[in-house]
Amino acid sequence: MGAAVPGGQRAFVRADGSLGFTQAHSAALPEDAYTSPFEYTPQTSEGNTGTLTFEGKSFSACPDETFGPSGRTVYQLFANAVKPETRAEDCIGVGFATAIWTGTVPYEYV
Template sequence: MKFTAALALPLLAAAAPASEPTSNPNFGVMAVRSASPIHYLQMNAVGQKFYLGGKTASYCPDQVTHCPPGNQTIFTPGGSSLDVNVPGGQQVYVDPKGALSFTQAHSANIPAGSAIGPFVYSPDEPWAHYSFNGWGASGFMACPTEDSRWQVFAAIQNATVPKGDVEECLGFSALALPYDGDVPAWQYI
């Protein structure tokens, strides 16, 4: 009997239908807000925060062979972490000031008072969207910084923004663009 069952399992697996493509893939984010300076800017991981404009900041140790390019920011399905090779991964959260943030490599430390979600990936047609729905937020907003970038925050009125005035921030639609390539970064910094 054990012999028959052992032979049947591989046959059953081979006969099973192919899995459907995931409706919740890895993805990058592009901001959409017509007639604004943030329209079509990519979301980039930099300094444990996220920005529209500028470039992604990543790192790969010298002893790692075949380092990923690290030049684009990609989220894992659902958007609660980043697509990286570093052991332990890098989790996404909203810090107590409202800034969209990510954990340092090799650490699960998230500041007290932060929110680890809910992050929502909506596979709408024709474009999927990514948002944060905690703390009564209606998604994300981008706030100007002193260095001509736009820092990403939860869209909440009591956020502590770079220039001090939430009224300068722009709400935006975060389009989630599917990514099916290799892991894009060893770790984000």
Template sequence: MKYTITALALVGAVFAGACPKPSPSPTPSPTPEGPSYFGVISARSASPIHLRALTARGGKFYLGGPGPSSYCPVAQVGAACPPGNETVLAGGYKTLSLGVIVPGGQQVYVAPDGALSYTGAHSAYIPPGSIVDGFSREAPAAGAQFGVLNFDTGFVACPAAAADQGYQVFGQVDGATFGDGCLGFNALAVAGDKPGAWQY
């Protein structure tokens, strides 16, 4: 409960306000207004993943566990380094990227095993058979605070191999099997206005 309240407080502090529905290019996917930054929190009532921030860590995404793995070359960038303590996404209109400053950006994709993943900085490598264009975003409904990030076949979170890592996030792709402890969830989008890190 303490983590849930903290996560919501942090998300609210970083993002300006953005209703649930079940559920990449090297640079953020453009919209007429720009890259359209946002964060994601999960919604699955009465579950251990309810209201958890989506976190980019070690090339994958998680709900719960430690904060994001981020880096900024302070010696070269100095005060221009974003804080890197929250995971920010960009786009979500067919393709999806991380909200980063690093040249070339970092693309989000669903790996062949279903793992929601992202490319390393300075690398465009994506495993063959991955899905890069199954994402969509919905604006908040009238009077609603949150929009929704969708993946064509929905998102699911499974307990990570190490208990302290929280739940790993997957896309429900054909051929992937998920255990009894896995939970489908809605990805609520919280609008933002700036990148979250130099790189994740």
């Protein structure tokens, strides 16, 4: 994930398909976590983007049963390659675009 925090941070997909990432300063993963196969295709030139997939498929954002501080719906990201039959009909397809970044990496993700 490119975090500068000691120990780094890793993205993972749980057995139910939900996307998550490790806490800062901890390499601990949930027991049911998959850390691969995330597939990264880099941006090849200015004006286009690369992609990020999991097992060759995109992701979905599905409404959670909780609400955010403003009372709005919270969405959970899911890898479409894992248990797609469990997704609600009101999920939204999500594609991750990648781009070249030459700036400073973030310290941590929260």
